[in-house]
Amino acid sequence: MDTLLIHALNALLYASVMFLIAGGLSLIYGVMRIVNLAHGNLYAFGAYVAAWAAGLVIAGMPAGWGYLVLGAGPVAAAALGAVLEPTLLRPLYRRAEEYQLLITFGLLLILEDVMRLVWGPYPLSVSALFEALGSLPIGEAIYPGYNLAVIVVGGLAAAGLWAFVYRTQFGVVLRATSQNMRMASALGVNVNRVYVQAFTLGCFMAGLGGAIVVPQQGAVLGMGPDALILAFVVVVIGGLGSLEGALVGALMVGIVREAGITFFPEIELAVLYLMAAIVLLVRPAGLFGRA
Amino acid sequence: MSGLDASPRALVRVGVPVLIALAVLPFVAPPYQTVLLSYGLIFAIAALGFNLLLGYTGLLSFGHSAYFGMGAYAVALSVKYFKWTSMEAFVLSGLVATALIALVFGFLCVRYTRIFFGILAMALSQVLWSLAFKFFWVTGGSDGLRVPTPTLLGGLVTMGTGDKLDFLSHRYYFYVLALFALAVVTMWLIVHSPFGKALQAIRDNETRAEFVGVGVRRYRLVAFVISGLYTGLAGVLWVPLNGLTTPDILHWSFSGKIVFFTVLGGFQTFAGPIVGAVVFNYLETYAVGHTVYWQLVLGVVLVTLVLALPAGIVGTALRWLRGPGHRTA
Numbered sequence: 001m002d003t004l005l006i007h008a009l010n011a012l013l014y015a016s017v018m019f020l021i022a023g024g025l026s027l028i029y030g031v032m033r034i035v036n037l038a039h040g041n042l043y044a045f046g047a048y049v050a051a052w053a054a055g056l057v058i059a060g061m062p063a064g065w066g067y068l069v070l071g072a073g074p075v076a077a078a079a080l081g082a083v084l085e086p087t088l089l090r091p092l093y094r095r096a097e098e099y100q101l102l103i104t105f106g107l108l109l110i111l112e113d114v115m116r117l118v119w120g121p122y123p124l125s126v127s128a129l130f131e132a133l134g135s136l137p138i139g140e141a142i143y144p145g146y147n148l149a150v151i152v153v154g155g156l157a158a159a160g161l162w163a164f165v166y167r168t169q170f171g172v173v174l175r176a177t178s179q180n181m182r183m184a185s186a187l188g189v190n191v192n193r194v195y196v197q198a199f200t201l202g203c204f205m206a207g208l209g210g211a212i213v214v215p216q217q218g219a220v221l222g223m224g225p226d227a228l229i230l231a232f233v234v235v236v237i238g239g240l241g242s243l244e245g246a247l248v249g250a251l252m253v254g255i256v257r258e259a260g261i262t263f264f265p266e267i268e269l270a271v272l273y274l275m276a277a278i279v280l281l282v283r284p285a286g287l288f289g290r291a
Numbered sequence: 292m293s294g295l296d297a298s299p300r301a302l303v304r305v306g307v308p309v310l311i312a313l314a315v316l317p318f319v320a321p322p323y324q325t326v327l328l329s330y331g332l333i334f335a336i337a338a339l340g341f342n343l344l345l346g347y348t349g350l351l352s353f354g355h356s357a358y359f360g361m362g363a364y365a366v367a368l369s370v371k372y373f374k375w376t377s378m379e380a381f382v383l384s385g386l387v388a389t390a391l392i393a394l395v396f397g398f399l400c401v402r403y404t405r406i407f408f409g410i411l412a413m414a415l416s417q418v419l420w421s422l423a424f425k426f427f428w429v430t431g432g433s434d435g436l437r438v439p440t441p442t443l444l445g446g447l448v449t450m451g452t453g454d455k456l457d458f459l460s461h462r463y464y465f466y467v468l469a470l471f472a473l474a475v476v477t478m479w480l481i482v483h484s485p486f487g488k489a490l491q492a493i494r495d496n497e498t499r500a501e502f503v504g505v506g507v508r509r510y511r512l513v514a515f516v517i518s519g520l521y522t523g524l525a526g527v528l529w530v531p532l533n534g535l536t537t538p539d540i541l542h543w544s545f546s547g548k549i550v551f552f553t554v555l556g557g558f559q560t561f562a563g564p565i566v567g568a569v570v571f572n573y574l575e576t577y578a579v580g581h582t583v584y585w586q587l588v589l590g591v592v593l594v595t596l597v598l599a600l601p602a603g604i605v606g607t608a609l610r611w612l613r614g615p616g617h618r619t620a
Contacts, residue, residue, distance in 0.1 A: 233414070
């Protein structure tokens with residue numbers, strides 16, 4: 001029973017991080033109809049900035065400040081997003097979607113090396129922040145307190161995003177633009193501004209995902225593209241552009257991944273990609289998407 | 292598609308001098324340059340196949356690493372399990388394996404277009420990557436599998452006791468060149484055949500093509516399999532040159548490179564992918580040789596290309612040659 005609970009928590013932990021990444025990817029697609037191949041790199045960028053900032057702070061101050069400073073990660077990722085959208089993506093909205101994929105692929109290559117250039121080839125870690133929360137006894141087993149904190153943050157982020165999109169004025173504009181960009185524009189919505197806001201918000205979420213995994217896993221090169229592919233699996237299962245879908249997709253991927261690591265480690269990844277392929281075949285718009 | 296490559300005479304007029312220059316090269320250039328060009332020609336075969344889908348059928352696949360990798364792993368596994376050494380056996384086993392996988396993946400993918408097609412192709416290729424990565428007792432995992440120097444033309448041409456570099460830069464280079472020429476001519480015939488015209492009709496207007504009686508899905512599937520076969524052949528030829536195959540060539544980022552070749556050269560021209568692959572290969576080799584930040588260099592090139600030169604090298608050159616009055620695409 002205890003081990004089942006541990007597995008469930010691990011699945012939730014994984015789902016929390018995946019939701020932050022995939023939710024942002026899906027939000028961006030939903031509003032702007034752009035598949036951002038560099039999205040994983042914004043997650044990695046958030047992780048690097050958070051690790052770098054927290055590393056500076058925890059040397060001399062109590063750990064509490066370290067957690068706060070992790071917030072630099074999402075802020076930096078959002079700022080980067082706010083610069084990238086108007087400069088690189090905006091000129092391409094009128095062109096074929098192939099070009100949008102290509103430019104974000106180019107951006108992926110660039111960001112990957114910019115992080116290597118700035119922070120060097122070795123991983124950054126702030127495991128002190130992971131250890132400072134200790135572990136909690138769960139029945140006979142123990143579970144790291146930090147992991148529980150990540151699950152809580154993931155849950156809060158999901159709730160906050162839901163409230164933002166469905167309960168605020170900005171959310172109404174966002175959804176209107178997503179449903180019909182031309183009509184929203186005709187009704188006086190500044191579409192350019194909504195696009196940059198949506199892109200920034202998506203990048204903020206990815207950066208938050210990066211920041212909260214840093215104490216546990218550190219920031220390493222290549223973490224971005226790896227996360228991107230799994231985020232793709234999540235959004236394909238849930239439906240591109242659907243936040244509910246990203247949540248359900250993240251939970252499914254979390255559960256399958258945890259089960260895979262435990263029971264079928266050799267084909268764990270293959271099963272995830274196959275899941276995405278099967279959903280695409282049966283319901284191309286995903287479980288929650290609209291075609 | 293551009294007018295320059297529309298008549299057989301144009302193919303001969305451009306192709307024959309290029310082929311002669313390529314055939315003379317090993318006798319005048321240092322062996323290293325010849326081997327480097329072999330890589331370029333091999334990538335060109337892959338890009339040529341890829342562009343049958345992108346340029347002629349209008350389908351952007353982000354999963355062509357699957358076929359390149361399938362060709363390469365078919366060779367490596369036939370060495371490992373059957374101790375084959377004949378290049379012809381490699382080509383045959385690679386093409387059979389690629390055809391099977393392209394048939395299955397293609398059958399699934401061609402039901403969709405646009406972004407769904409691309410993502411589905413990518414997800415399926417990642418299945419192969421993760422299998423190659425995890426089943427290390429079969430595939431060697433991330434260490435990959437080694438492939439020895441093959442014998443060519445049914446054992447008539449071998450490395451013997453000679454130098455491996457000499458073998459690769461002469462005998463193997465001519466083998467690659469011959470298959471490259473064959474691949475180019477065949478592709479030229481394909482895209483200018485009624486079948487090729489039907490693909491272009493599907494690309495330009497799917498509904499109209501359907502109404503004039505083109506079986507859209509079947510045509511797309513055939514194009515997909517031919518495209519996969521080309522990319523698989525490139526994988527087969529690549530392995531002995533590289534001496535080793537690792538899961539990297541199955542990863543989706545390698546698919547991204549194949550897309551890059553094609554866009555660099557210009558996907559709206561016949562010769563674009565060929566030029567793009569060769570140029571990319573030089574670009575990457577020199578960038579990797581001169582800086583650890585080669586991805587940055589490639590990324591900047593790609594972004595610049597998309598923003599400033601979307602027609603690619605060949606497309607831009609053609610437009611420039613003809614003056615502003617003509618349109619290429």
